[in-house]
Amino acid sequence: MIVAEQKDIAEIIPMTEGYQNILVIGCDTCVTVCLAGGAKEVAILACSLRLAARARGKKVQVDEISIERQCEKEFVDSLQSTVRGHDLLISMGCGIGVQTIAEQFPNLAVVPALNTKLLGLPERQGVWVERCQACGQCILDKTGGICPISRCSKSLLNGPCGGSQNGKCEINKEIDCGWHLIYERLKSLGRLGCLEEIMPAKDWSRSRNGGPRKVIREDMCL
Amino acid sequence: MDSSPKIGVFLCTCGHMMNDYFDTRALLASAAKEPGVSSVDECGFLCTKSGLEWLKIKIARSGCERVVIAGCSPHQHELKFRQAIEEAGLNRSLMTIANLREGCVWVCRDKKECLPKAERMLKAAIHRVALAKPVDMVQARMSSSALIIGAGESGVRIALELHRLGIQPLLIDSQPRPEGEREAFLPTPCTILGNGGSSSGQDTGGQRHDFSALVKELSHKKIELLTSTEVREVAGGVGAFRVVLDTQGRERLVEVGSIVVASGSRLEDGANLAKLGSYSRIVSLGRLQKMIEAEPERLERMMITAERRAKHVCFILGGDGPQGEKSLVAPFVKRASIMALNQAILLRRRFKAEVAIVASDIIVCGTGLEDLYRLARQSGVLFFRTPESRPPQVSLEKGVIKVRVYDSALADCIRESASGEDDGGYPILIQADLLALEDEVLPSLGTETLQSILRVDLAGISSFYQGNIHLKPNLSNRRGVFVVGSCHGVEDGGEMLNDIRSVAMAVFSLLSRPNLAVEQKVVINTDKCALCLTCIRTCPHRAIEFGEVKAGQKWGARVIPQACQGCGICAGECPAKAIEMVQYSDDQIFSELTL
Amino acid sequence: MDFTPAIVAFCCENSAYRAADTAGARQEGYPSNISICRLPCSGKLEVIHILKAFEEGADGVFVFACHPDSCRFLLGNVRAGKRIEHTAALLEKIGIEKERLRFFYLSELEWTQFLDLVRQGNESIKSLGPSPIKVKP
Ligand code: SF4
Ligand code: SF4
Ligand code: SF4
Ligand code: SF4
Numbered sequence: 001m002i003v004a005e006q007k008d009i010a011e012i013i014p015m016t017e018g019y020q021n022i023l024v025i026g027c028d029t030c031v032t033v034c035l036a037g038g039a040k041e042v043a044i045l046a047c048s049l050r051l052a053a054r055a056r057g058k059k060v061q062v063d064e065i066s067i068e069r070q071c072e073k074e075f076v077d078s079l080q081s082t083v084r085g086h087d088l089l090i091s092m093g094c095g096i097g098v099q100t101i102a103e104q105f106p107n108l109a110v111v112p113a114l115n116t117k118l119l120g121l122p123e124r125q126g127v128w129v130e131r132c133q134a135c136g137q138c139i140l141d142k143t144g145g146i147c148p149i150s151r152c153s154k155s156l157l158n159g160p161c162g163g164s165q166n167g168k169c170e171i172n173k174e175i176d177c178g179w180h181l182i183y184e185r186l187k188s189l190g191r192l193g194c195l196e197e198i199m200p201a202k203d204w205s206r207s208r209n210g211g212p213r214k215v216i217r218e219d220m221c222l
Numbered sequence: 223m224d225s226s227p228k229i230g231v232f233l234c235t236c237g238h239m240m241n242d243y244f245d246t247r248a249l250l251a252s253a254a255k256e257p258g259v260s261s262v263d264e265c266g267f268l269c270t271k272s273g274l275e276w277l278k279i280k281i282a283r284s285g286c287e288r289v290v291i292a293g294c295s296p297h298q299h300e301l302k303f304r305q306a307i308e309e310a311g312l313n314r315s316l317m318t319i320a321n322l323r324e325g326c327v328w329v330c331r332d333k334k335e336c337l338p339k340a341e342r343m344l345k346a347a348i349h350r351v352a353l354a355k356p357v358d359m360v361q362a363r364m365s366s367s368a369l370i371i372g373a374g375e376s377g378v379r380i381a382l383e384l385h386r387l388g389i390q391p392l393l394i395d396s397q398p399r400p401e402g403e404r405e406a407f408l409p410t411p412c413t414i415l416g417n418g419g420s421s422s423g424q425d426t427g428g429q430r431h432d433f434s435a436l437v438k439e440l441s442h443k444k445i446e447l448l449t450s451t452e453v454r455e456v457a458g459g460v461g462a463f464r465v466v467l468d469t470q471g472r473e474r475l476v477e478v479g480s481i482v483v484a485s486g487s488r489l490e491d492g493a494n495l496a497k498l499g500s501y502s503r504i505v506s507l508g509r510l511q512k513m514i515e516a517e518p519e520r521l522e523r524m525m526i527t528a529e530r531r532a533k534h535v536c537f538i539l540g541g542d543g544p545q546g547e548k549s550l551v552a553p554f555v556k557r558a559s560i561m562a563l564n565q566a567i568l569l570r571r572r573f574k575a576e577v578a579i580v581a582s583d584i585i586v587c588g589t590g591l592e593d594l595y596r597l598a599r600q601s602g603v604l605f606f607r608t609p610e611s612r613p614p615q616v617s618l619e620k621g622v623i624k625v626r627v628y629d630s631a632l633a634d635c636i637r638e639s640a641s642g643e644d645d646g647g648y649p650i651l652i653q654a655d656l657l658a659l660e661d662e663v664l665p666s667l668g669t670e671t672l673q674s675i676l677r678v679d680l681a682g683i684s685s686f687y688q689g690n691i692h693l694k695p696n697l698s699n700r701r702g703v704f705v706v707g708s709c710h711g712v713e714d715g716g717e718m719l720n721d722i723r724s725v726a727m728a729v730f731s732l733l734s735r736p737n738l739a740v741e742q743k744v745v746i747n748t749d750k751c752a753l754c755l756t757c758i759r760t761c762p763h764r765a766i767e768f769g770e771v772k773a774g775q776k777w778g779a780r781v782i783p784q785a786c787q788g789c790g791i792c793a794g795e796c797p798a799k800a801i802e803m804v805q806y807s808d809d810q811i812f813s814e815l816t817l
Numbered sequence: 818m819d820f821t822p823a824i825v826a827f828c829c830e831n832s833a834y835r836a837a838d839t840a841g842a843r844q845e846g847y848p849s850n851i852s853i854c855r856l857p858c859s860g861k862l863e864v865i866h867i868l869k870a871f872e873e874g875a876d877g878v879f880v881f882a883c884h885p886d887s888c889r890f891l892l893g894n895v896r897a898g899k900r901i902e903h904t905a906a907l908l909e910k911i912g913i914e915k916e917r918l919r920f921f922y923l924s925e926l927e928w929t930q931f932l933d934l935v936r937q938g939n940e941s942i943k944s945l946g947p948s949p950i951k952v953k954p
Pocket of ligand 1: 002
């Protein structure tokens with residue numbers, strides 16, 4: 001899932017400067033699950049903005065709504081009538097949500113309330129960790145199901161750097177060395193042989209380096 | 223707004239006491255103006271039998287659908303009033319109490335403040351009740367059976383006790399056969415005192431004998447005992463836990479009303495013992511106990527060293543004890559005290575040894591314990607009390623164990639008469655042939671896994687005496703899951719028996735009715751639920767689980783009503799606002815905030 | 818200037834609400850401008866409830882929770898404590914002094930403490946003056 005975190009309210013308040021009718025839009029999917037932008041947070045942000053304006057001697061109208069998925073045009077389009085009369089939309093979806101809204105409402109200002117952080121999972125309640133960087137060419141089959149791109153701080157492909165110590169990464173002692181984990185796992189699977197195979201340099205053009213990517217499924221296209 | 227429910231407002235003047243503070247008619251007149259209010263009335267004593275009858279009649283006559291009662295605190299008669307409106311045909315949650323007595327008239331210093339405050343409070347109650355929703359009652363099936371995890375002494379005993387009460391017990395143990403030893407760390411002091419500490423070899427052996435009799439009784443009573451069996455999964459809630467058991471690879475699903483954890487504990491050599499190395503004449507209390515019982519000859523030999531004839535044994539308890547800080551925790555001190563006193567007496571009597579007990583603290587509260595202490599003194603055991611700041615020093619010199627002690631009471635007089643030799647501030651020297659140190663009591667192996675499978679915090683399993691006061695002494699955070707025996711604290715035989723009886727009674731009273739009517743205090747709107755698992759992780763009572771909400775449909779979170787205790791924590795955490803507490807919805811809380 | 822602050826006190830029904838009842842029953846008197854809102858547990862209290870109280874014109878919000886390790890629901894008080902901390906930081910950034918939100922641990926028996934806390938709390942809110950969101954531009 002996509003994991004995001006809320007921006008500091010002090011960063012959001014200035015974004016609303018000069019607007020009178022604000023609509024805060026939540027997303028009921030990923031960001032609800034990662035507790036950043038669901039119905040509950042929408043209510044809190046909307047109320048905070050109303051209070052902030054009043055504390056500054058202003059009066060603004062802040063409305064709230066939450067939709068199924070902000071990253072679907074159809075869902076965003078369902079906001080047409082709700083959006084009417086508003087001059088600023090604050091998206092509590094991930095970056096994709098913000099952009100979908102911007103695309104569907106070209107004449108309206110849209111600002112993000114979240115920082116989209118990572119693709120990952122909750123390690124425990126309230127703590128999320130990264131597991132994938134969407135490199136476009138998954139190699140988990142060779143690494144015992146542990147992603148070296150996201151879990152090795154240097155995204156190395158052929159074993160750890162020289163800084164790995166006691167299973168911890170040299171960048172930060174709190175971080176597990178991704179390659180240490182890969183080694184341990186392959187060892188327990190009896191597949192250490194996998195490590196002898198040299199992985200060729202990755203084709204990063206299939207990752208972010210090749211410009212905006214696109215997935216096309218011809219058989220699905222109408 | 224014809225569709226809005228009709229609200230009846232009933233003021234109880236508490237025997238006209240309220241009339242002294244404000245004009246009740248003015249209050250009711252202002253209440254009558256609120257939207258939805260269809261009738262207002264006042265009564266002298268609403269909480270009396272006739273008062274309640276009056277209320278029921280008034281509700282019926284006025285045809286009101288919701289009720290506001292203005293009177294004393296809800297903590298006084300809320301249940302009574304809810305019952306009354308139920309008898310009048312309304313749902314029990316369609317009522318709000320305005321606490322005008324404890325919350326208004328008795329609070330205001332100035333009588334002039336009473337009316338406006340009462341008006342405000344009554345208005346809030348009217349708004350609140352307008353938003354009230356009926357609470358559903360569900361019938362929860364309560365299976366009168368219990369799973370007991372651990373066939374140690376406490377497990378076997380509680381199985382028998384539950385059987386006696388008509389609850390069907392199922393006893394499991396991860397070991398191939400039941401082991402009583404797992405919990406017999408504390409010899410009951412009366413066993414020694416009772417038979418005068420005779421050296422017949424039965425003074426502590428009695429317990430072990432009892433245990434095999436207990437196990438036999440199990441089969442007489444046809445109580446099912448599954449050995450080599452572990453718990454794999456626990457779902458559901460009190461009255462209907464669904465438990466997957468694994469007996470050496472074979473799985474079996476059982477449904478039980480209650481779960482009793484009796485997993486026992488184990489002894490480990492403490493850190494201090496490890497620090498002193500593996501010198502064979504330094505032993506733990508647990509080890510010494512076993513040797514006294516089972517290997518007296520070996521013990522005898524160990525106590526005779528070449529240089530000296532008399533056998534000297536020294537105990538060190540507490541202070542810089544094996545467990546560092548932990549050794550100062552009362553239950554440990556008590557356990558060490560009982561064991562050391564017991565063993566000291568036996569060593570005096572059976573082995574004619576000279577015994578010294580060096581301790582920073584000794585606890586002898588409990589039946590027979592003071593007698594035990596007296597007996598030890600009478601039989602010639604020496605006691606040295608060391609301050610915690612100056613723990614005894616142990617050294618090994620040419621095969622002799624030397625314990626240097628600073629006794630708070632003796633140190634100064636000894637110093638005065640001493641020869642002037644430098645004793646490093648520790649004037650008493652004990653030369654021992656055998657040294658006994660405290661060992662550590664730890665939860666049985668596998669307790670952590672069990673804990674995570676049961677999703678309970680076995681209040682203080684790893685560090686005894688922690689945890690919430692509402693859980694003491696036997697409850698877990700999950701309703702229907704109990705903890706008994708030495709897996710939740712060090713206890714002696716008598717304490718264990720009490721423990722068992724109280725847990726058995728608790729299980730019995732929980733499961734004695736085949737059906738339990740419970741309020742569905744919390745409702746999850748599955749359409750809104752994003753299945754983020756937050757509520758499942760945060761419900762302190764594990765009363766929410768996920769799965770098919772309706773057979774064959776999409777997964778969602780669902781409340782187990784009989785396990786829910788109505789705290790509202792889940793509703794407070796849900797990021798999708800999918801959870802509502804029927805009697806504390808957001809709208810209702812907001813309605814009270816209009817100042 | 819004589820100013821009577823509007824104060825909402827969120828009280829857990831297992832502890833502070835009962836303490837408040839006792840305080841009332843002793844007829845010692847406490848400021849009548851304190852409105853008590855009864856909750857099943859302080860863990861039920863959400864950020865939005867506090868913000869709404871300010872939006873509705875509260876000058877101060879007090880939250881009472883059971884003492885650590887004595888919450889009937891084990892961790893409601895801990896959750897509440899964390900939430901209050903978070904909300905106080907939020908309020909400060911919004912422009913409402915964080916001193917207007919107070920958090921106290923209280924047991925059912927501590928009715929005298931309840932009196933002291935609400936009396937002192939009332940004074941301190943008084944000295945802060947009306948809530949900034951109530952001051953008309
Ligand atoms: S907009 Fe972002 S957060 Fe919402 S569903 Fe799409 S990907 Fe998830
Ligand atoms: S290898 Fe690439 S696609 Fe696979 S998990 Fe790692 S970043 Fe994601
Ligand atoms: S917290 Fe809310 S959204 Fe999450 S699983 Fe529970 S009910 Fe569903
Ligand atoms: S109200 Fe409390 S006990 Fe009930 S389901 Fe929610 S969190 Fe659990």
